[in-house]
């Protein structure tokens with residue numbers, strides 16, 4: 167019996183899916199991943215029967231990937247949570263009984279209030295997973311409540327890049343496919359399959375069809391690498407050295423944009439002196455790339471009339487994360503590619519009460535902001551508003567922590583799978599006084615909660631979607647059981663905790679308020695459906711860059727003021743050969759979204775088991791054949807993965823899947839068996855951002871009998 171089924175025979179189960187929309191075809195925005203594709207949902211005879219790509223949506227022009235096509239499977243899945251659940255057995259046993267919303271919300275509010283009175287608001291950590299267009303709600307709630315501690319995977323996702331941009335040039339850049347780049351430098355990104363940031367991979371592929379050239383930097387020969395003009399097969403974790411050698415080459419060959427450098431940057435002489443130490447010959451061994459290949463790639467990039475950099479998580483999950491991101495921005499800057507058509511365009515917020523303003527940072531008193539966990543260790547991460555994960559676990563587990571953490575409210579994050587050193591995460595979750603998890607499923611993390619709150623997926627909510635190029639409307643077509651939205655839950659909790667002044671009587675009222683600054687309301691956006699944000703280039707010519715000097719800080723004095731090096735520097739190699747012969751890294755699967763969807767048959771059938779990619783020579787050395795189970799061990803832990811032989815990686819590199827668990831195994835989902843983060847640790851973090859090292863981790867690989 168599934169643990170969420172009522173033990174009380176008088177409890178009447180709700181229909182699994184209640185349809186809220188009229189029969190017909192309805193336009194909306196997919197959120198099975200970050201892509202933000204336009205989708206059309208068909209309601210027929212009171213049921214959601216079909217989903218297809220919206221040919222009129224400028225972002226995806228009709229495209230819908232396998233995950234998008236699995237949306238209705240997700241909606242109708244029999245294991246969806248349908249009612250709040252209260253823990254009845256020991257933590258992690260998965261034993262719960264259903265309760266009503268009023269009782270559930272009262273209990274969460276009481277636990278938050280108790281922690282606030284006893285230990286201060288900072289003792290409550292609000293966690294969320296990768297963004298699902300409600301991130302600004304969670305931050306607003308935390309600020310209003312008085313806790314500076316919002317936990318998320320920002321440090322290993324895309325915030326190293328965001329913060330490098332903010333400190334270097336006052337903003338965040340994205341690839342300008344509208345401007346038809348002559349070349350795209352794809353650095354540690356599998357864009358064609360992962361579709362990050364609301365600019366999906368098909369935009370890149372159609373640019374390539376129209377003549378855009380590619381240079382790919384990745385330890386794996388991905389499908390993009392196979393089509394690229396050049397492929398630099400970098401050793402995992404050696405990105406900063408490679409980027410500096412490319413800058414060295416460009417300056418040495420005098421191939422940089424003199425005019426832009428003179429007019430719009432500071433610190434060029436310092437940069438030039440700094441990279442003198444990184445000629446391609448000096449980094450060839452550590453990066454695994456012959457010097458002449460580095461030179462040729464750098465010169466091809468510099469010579470391109472316009473070039474953009476597609477920067478993925480490859481270099482951001484590493485001790486050097488922030489430095490690589492800075493180095494790549496400097497490369498773009500000196501080649502004149504910033505904010506030019508077909509280059510790296512600075513994001514201009516669309517003017518709604520959105521990501522930047524909606525969190526109301528001013529609600530958090532400065533003395534509370536000073537208690538952000540990890541603020542003393544990783545100052546740039548703290549500046550971005552996120553708490554540092556390792557410091558959160560310390561605050562739960564260390565008896566003499568200066569700001570103890572006792573309580574967590576988690577909105578949509580599978581903490582046990584996605585953070586370094588999963589064992590330590592588990593110990594911390596076990597130690598909490600109170601843990602509530604808001605999710606669609608009883609994930610391994612939700613199974614550890616005192617209270618689980620059922621939430622609606624993307625087909626079940628009205629939401630404003632804010633992306634690089636547009637603002638659009640997502641609609642609630644259905645409701646699963648008695649699930650609600652994150653926005654509704656936070657609003658209800660706010661009313662119970664005396665925070666009503668910062669919220670609305672009903673969460674949906676916020677939709678109108680947020681659109682007011684652009685002179686629209688929700689009904690109008692819903693009718694319009696998609697509102698493109700006008701693209702502007704060369705904004706710095708009139709406004710300067712958003713830094714103190716108004717110029718691009720090649721040498722970043724703000725970093726020096728924080729006690730960090732003002733120019734990017736690669737750290738020494740992580741680990742020693744005694745820690746293992748192989749360099750481990752991980753990648754996101756095309757068919758899943760982080761830890762989601764392994765219970766959707768159409769997707770699971772495409773990749774039924776967790777695969778370890780290993781080179782045939784390495785496999786032969788370890789006596790492994792294709793399809794064998796292998797044990798992968800590091801200083802931190804050991805897991806099992808199924809061997810897949812591939813010559814797309816170097817013989818000393820192995821690649822594991824991110825976030826693997828087995829939902830079919832019931833509560834807990836066998837999360838210890840194949841979870842790569844049992845192998846990772848909180849050591850070797852990036853000083854600025856606290857990024858964990860998931861790249862180039864030394865490991866042993868052996869055959870499982």
Ligand SMILES: Nc1nc2c(c(=O)[nH]1)N[C@H]1C(S)=C(S)[C@@H](COP(=O)(O)OP(=O)(O)OC[C@H]3O[C@@H](n4cnc5c(=O)[nH]c(N)nc54)[C@H](O)[C@@H]3O)O[C@H]1N2
Pocket residue numbers: 294295296298319322323324479483576577578579580581583584585604605606607609621622623624652752753754759760761762824825842843846860
């Ligand atoms: N080793 C290694 N570790 C990694 C990575 C890696 O590549 N390698 N990747 C890192 C990255 S980039 C990221 S972003 C993180 C991902 O970390 P998480 O964001 O924690 O990822 P998920 O596992 O997808 O967990 C999201 C949960 O939210 C639930 N959910 C979905 N939609 C909603 C919603 O609308 N509301 C609520 N409340 N819940 C919802 C899903 O069911 C799922 O259980 O992992 C990081 N960890």
Ligand SMILES: Nc1nc2c(c(=O)[nH]1)N[C@H]1C(S)=C(S)[C@@H](COP(=O)(O)OP(=O)(O)OC[C@H]3O[C@@H](n4cnc5c(=O)[nH]c(N)nc54)[C@H](O)[C@@H]3O)O[C@H]1N2
Pocket residue numbers: 199200296323324353354355356357359360361362383384385386388400401402403404405477478479480481751752753754755756757758759760761861862
């Ligand atoms: N299908 C699918 N789509 C997703 C996700 C998913 O899980 N599945 N997750 C979403 C999330 S949260 C994010 S953040 C994005 C991530 O999107 P991406 O960044 O595109 O995806 P990743 O798979 O994390 O890794 C990108 C590439 O980095 C390479 N890589 C590994 N180690 C290194 C290294 O040391 N250096 C370099 N240069 N490259 C390296 C990997 O081989 C991989 O090809 O995708 C989002 N979209």
Ligand code: SF4
Pocket residue numbers: 196197198199200201202203226229230231232233234235361366
């Ligand atoms: S790329 Fe993402 S947003 Fe687009 S259809 Fe696939 S899952 Fe949906």
Ligand SMILES: [Mo]
Pocket residue numbers: 296319322323324
């Ligand atoms: Mo991410």
